[in-house]
Amino acid sequence: MCIVGRRKKYPKLPNGFGSIKRLSGKNRTNPYGVYPPTTEFDSDGNPVPVKALCYVDDWYKGFTVLTWYKHGEYYPGREKELTEAGNSSLNGMIEKILSKYSQSKREIADQKTFADIFLEYYENKFGQPYNHPGKKRPMERSVCAAYKNSSVLHNESFRNLTANTLQSVVDDCPLKHASLELIVTLFHQMYAYADANDLCDKDYSKYVTINIDDDDEHGVPFTDEELVMLWKNQNDPTIELILIMCYSGFRISEYLSLEVNTTDWSFFGGLKTDAGKNRIVPIHTLIRPIVIRRLNREKTLLPVTTQKFRVRMYDVLESLGIEKHTPHDCRHTFNSLCDRFSVVERDKKLMLGHAFSDVTNKVYLHRTLEDLRGEIEKIKLCR
Structure with a gap:
């Protein structure tokens, strides 16, 4: 007899409360085993199986038994009261216990720091x-x-x-x-x-957000000689992304979800700070062929995890005889190129996703994609 309709998900029992297990077999009169909490463990730390308190035909009856047991009110055979009680009185009993349990559980949770x-x-x-x-x-x-x-x-x-x-x-x-x-x-x-x-x-x-610039982003830009070496090997899949990063300035993790618009030739995305999120950076003409080639082949800019790319990057740089650089060094390279080719500071900060401290730029600065494109195109190929 099932007094309370069976639910898809029963209340989660807290640690140390015991357990209710549905036993295998379709024709069991009492398919639910009610077990007290485990108190003994073997030498490997595994719980020692305990004997069931009783077997009942409904999960909520088992819950009632465990509630009695928890408060020292259960004795062998008391589960028969749940079978002998009328439907209305049993439902009322279970509802009362559930209500008390939920209230007690809430009170305990409220006290947790x-x-x-x-x-x-x-x-x-x-x-x-x-x-x-x-x-x-x-x-x-x-x-x-x-x-x-x-x-x-x-x-x-x-x-x-x-x-x-x-x-x-x-x-x-x-x-x-x-x-x-x-x-x-x-x-x-x-x-x-x-x-x-x-x-x-x-x-x-x-x-919750982090509202300051990333002050731990130290790095060493690629030298002109190293950039020349990268351009000579631009067909390598790993070097493709290194060059894209050096000429766009996003963090490596941002390329996982970066939107690429080949109509107006821009990147859109960004993570971490408020200033860094949802920023737009024009795709420099130097790297447009690489971006298209990479998208046609990979369908995305970064098809592997950032960690896997790091490993590949270190390996390919070593094979070219270039000193070790991290992916974040590409961001520093972009910053360095902007400074060398006189990109306006405010536009460089916008493209890098750096916050403005002064009210004028923070509130009233409005720059179009074409404004930014005019600045980023100042950067020329190193020779």
Whole structure:
């Protein structure tokens, strides 16, 4: 007998609550096994199977049994009360227990601080406690650094956090751009964990931005001799993108989603800062044939992951006898070329996605695609 209609998704049981398993076989009278929480583990750390408390014909009856067990109110055979009760009284009992459970679960979640959620998230992600002995992996160290740099939130109720609260942590942090990126990434991951476990009402991390230029983007531009060598080998697929980057200035990750308009010959896209997002850069005439060739062959500018491209880039530069350069050095090369060929500073900043500090340029600057094209075309081929 099924008192409550079967649902596609049952409430998620918290850790230490026990489990309800549907057993195999179609003709079982009581197909749901109700199991208490595991308390013993073998030498390998695997849970030792426990004996079922009972077997019932409905998941919600099993839930009721576990609720009784959790509060010390279950005794062997008590599940028969659920079978003997009338439909209306049983439905009322289950509804009352569900309501009490949901309320209790909400109250527990409301009490969790940012630190509480972080500790849960950390163990869930890395499979060990935050303060575990031993050497931490690079990703763990990054997460820990971001957590420490968010110390102002540690004792705050996680559910009561807002986008403004999170944003203020990033805005008030005096550290460099790379550290701010780690903080924002931590927010995203913690909210993903919290959302999956009913510990938050809304993902406020998606509204957080980094509102400063990337101050950690150091690099060494390609020399004139190196650029000449690249142009001589422009038919190499890897060198194609290196040249495109040197003459357009986007970050390597931005080429993954960059829009290419071959009608008005422009790139559109950008990531990271507000100034860097949705910016437009004319496609220099020098690289137009390369862009077309690459699109015809690959259908996109960057068909592999940024990491794979880095490896290919390092290999091809080594084969040409060129000193190691990173993809970000291409962005520095574009900046250097703009300076050498007297591209107007404001237009260079627009194309690189750098923010303006003065009100005049920040609010009143309006430049057309043709204005920018006139500037970028000042750049000539190095010989």
